[in-house]
Amino acid sequence: xxxxxxxxxxxxxxxxxxxxxxxxxxxxxxxxxxxxxxxxxxxxxxxxxxxxxxxxxxxxxxxxxxxxxxxxxxxxxxxxxxxxxxxxxxxxxxxxxxxxxxxxxxxxxxxxxxxxxxxxxxxx
Amino acid sequence: xxxxxxxxxxxxxxxxxxxxxxxxxxxxxxxxxxxxxxxxxxxxxxxxxxxxxxxxxxxxxxxxxxxxxxxxxxxxxxxxxxxxxxxxxxxxxxxxxxxxxxxxxxxxxxxxxxxxxxxxxxxxxxxxxxxxxxxxxxxxxxxxxxxxxxxxxxxxxxxxxxxxxxxxxxxxxxxxxxxxxxxxxxxxxxxxxxxxxxxxxxxxxxxxxxxxxxxxxxxxxxxxxxxxxxxxxxxxxxxxxxxxxxxxxxxxxxxxxxxxxxxxxxxxxxxxxxxxxxxxxxxxxxxxxxxxxxxxxxxxxxxxxxxxxxxxxxxxxxxxxxxxxxxxxxxxxxxxxxxxxxxxxxxxxxxxxxxxxxxxxxx
Numbered sequence: 001x002x003x004x005x006x007x008x009x010x011x012x013x014x015x016x017x018x019x020x021x022x023x024x025x026x027x028x029x030x031x032x033x034x035x036x037x038x039x040x041x042x043x044x045x046x047x048x049x050x051x052x053x054x055x056x057x058x059x060x061x062x063x064x065x066x067x068x069x070x071x072x073x074x075x076x077x078x079x080x081x082x083x084x085x086x087x088x089x090x091x092x093x094x095x096x097x098x099x100x101x102x103x104x105x106x107x108x109x110x111x112x113x114x115x116x117x118x119x120x121x122x123x124x
Numbered sequence: 125x126x127x128x129x130x131x132x133x134x135x136x137x138x139x140x141x142x143x144x145x146x147x148x149x150x151x152x153x154x155x156x157x158x159x160x161x162x163x164x165x166x167x168x169x170x171x172x173x174x175x176x177x178x179x180x181x182x183x184x185x186x187x188x189x190x191x192x193x194x195x196x197x198x199x200x201x202x203x204x205x206x207x208x209x210x211x212x213x214x215x216x217x218x219x220x221x222x223x224x225x226x227x228x229x230x231x232x233x234x235x236x237x238x239x240x241x242x243x244x245x246x247x248x249x250x251x252x253x254x255x256x257x258x259x260x261x262x263x264x265x266x267x268x269x270x271x272x273x274x275x276x277x278x279x280x281x282x283x284x285x286x287x288x289x290x291x292x293x294x295x296x297x298x299x300x301x302x303x304x305x306x307x308x309x310x311x312x313x314x315x316x317x318x319x320x321x322x323x324x325x326x327x328x329x330x331x332x333x334x335x336x337x338x339x340x341x342x343x344x345x346x347x348x349x350x351x352x353x354x355x356x357x358x359x360x361x362x363x364x365x366x367x368x369x370x371x372x373x374x375x376x377x378x379x380x381x382x383x384x385x386x387x388x389x390x391x392x393x394x395x396x397x398x399x400x401x402x403x404x405x406x407x408x409x410x411x412x413x414x415x416x417x418x419x420x421x422x423x424x425x426x427x428x429x430x431x432x433x434x435x436x437x438x439x440x441x442x443x444x445x446x447x448x449x450x451x452x453x454x455x456x457x458x459x460x461x462x463x464x465x466x467x468x469x470x471x472x473x474x475x476x477x478x479x480x481x482x483x484x485x486x487x
Contacts, residue, residue: 033348034163036438037414037445039467055467057416059162059438060348081414088161 071100174345182245188260200382219393269329274319316357358478
């Protein structure tokens with residue numbers, strides 16, 4: 001069974017067994033506008049929670065994507081290279097950015113759940 | 125976030141109604157995009173037509189000995205024929221670029237109609253007044269609205285509301301009635317496409333905008349797509365690609381200097397601007413791959429910094445990143461391989477011809 005958490009930087013992280021998938025939320029995708037390029041981390045890269053993990057470029061600007069929790073990159077979404085618009089079309093599904101192994105469970109547990117994130121976004 | 129000091133154009137309420145995402149720009153609250161988004165707005169303008177609110181720009185009329193404007197611009201003002209508009213540079217006393225602007229001689233009228241950039245409009249007009257020492261004087265008309273209708277369908281759309289405009293060719297300007305409102309209509313724009321700029325009284329702006337938006341070919345277009353359109357068209361943005369640190373030669377804008385002015389060398393900085401080889405030059409740059417290089421990115425050749433990107437982003441019509449920037453003149457030739465520093469890493473790129481997308485003007 002998978003479990004999803006959210007950061008105040010509008011990333012989501014879905015833990016499924018011992019691997020987690022990371023992307024940006026619909027709110028983030030809508031704020032960025034049309035995504036035209038995504039720079040993804042290489043597999044094997046260890047990233048600390050809050051560390052710069054990826055870059056997403058919209059027509060207007062570049063934004064850093066941070067790791068929601070510490071872990072080691074196990075895969076990145078190569079489909080985004082040819083089709084970055086997937087980030088806008090399906091940000092919390094096909095538009096995922098990268099996967100992490102060895103995720104720090106305490107950090108994960110400390111993130112917002114769906115209800116808390118919704119409250120957070122509603123207050124923005 | 126709201127800022128009480130920001131000004132609004134007469135179309136502010138319409139922008140909100142259309143779902144515009146408002147951002148601060150040059151002291152105004154302006155729509156950066158509408159719900160369609162920058163990519164669609166950009167592509168739609170190149171395919172059909174887009175309506176832009178550019179009422180933040182500075183309109184005014186110069187009256188008196190209007191040809192005295194040549195004291196602050198190297199453009200040929202005296203030679204501008206009735207019914208024509210022209211691009212000009214406003215120069216500092218040192219001959220660097222204080223702003224760029226459009227000026228028009230409306231048929232049968234003594235005054236020149238001016239449009240300067242939004243960011244420095246008060247300062248520009250004060251500067252012109254001071255330099256002309258009473259020979260001529262600007263009457264600012266910041267109360268007027270300015271709409272741009274751009275794209276291949278612009279003529280057909282505008283002609284439905286303003287018979288006669290189809291006869292205009294590029295850079296012509298007339299007084300006309302648009303959707304019942306008295307207007308100044310010029311066949312110009314800032315997208316590289318055919319199109320018109322339409323100046324109307326602020327009170328008429330919404331009526332005219334609604335009439336044009338009523339056409340099935342027309343979408344409202346925000347500042348985001350305006351920027352990507354002009355960048356693909358190789359058109360300079362003041363404060364980014366040109367400013368008071370560069371002269372017309374460096375900015376590759378010598379074409380805007382009238383032939384008579386070039387021979388007379390009678391404008392600020394003429395000796396330097398016309399004197400020889402500029403140390404650096406504004407060029408187009410095509411990054412390889414899909415990663416855009418943004419304003420400020422260093423341009424590197426053989427490990428040495430040779431320049432800086434002044435505008436950079438993604439060109440939706442090219443489906444590729446595009447940039448403009450200054451390089452040392454030795455590296456300004458088309459096809460010169462360079463590298464752009466993006467997030468600390470060199471990104472391969474090549475100097476490329478401007479415009480990136482061919483201009484589609486009605487000659």
